[in-house]
């Protein structure tokens with residue numbers, strides 16, 4: 001049981017360390033293209049609504065650390 005707790009602590013430290021150096025992940029909706037394409041009107045596109053046109057989103061751990 002104690003080993004499991006230590007494993008969770010180590011994983012949390014590794015995850016937060018990763019979030020510190022790599023606070024962003026690519027937007028799952030636009031895949032970093034930053035665009036949202038219309039399915040009805042060909043060629044029409046706008047800013048990706050999921051990421052607001054930046055192409056990436058801030059990871060959960062990075063928000064905890066205040067990295068944006």
Ligand SMILES: [Zn+2]
Pocket residue numbers: 027028029030031032034035048049050051052053054055056
């Ligand atoms: Zn996006």
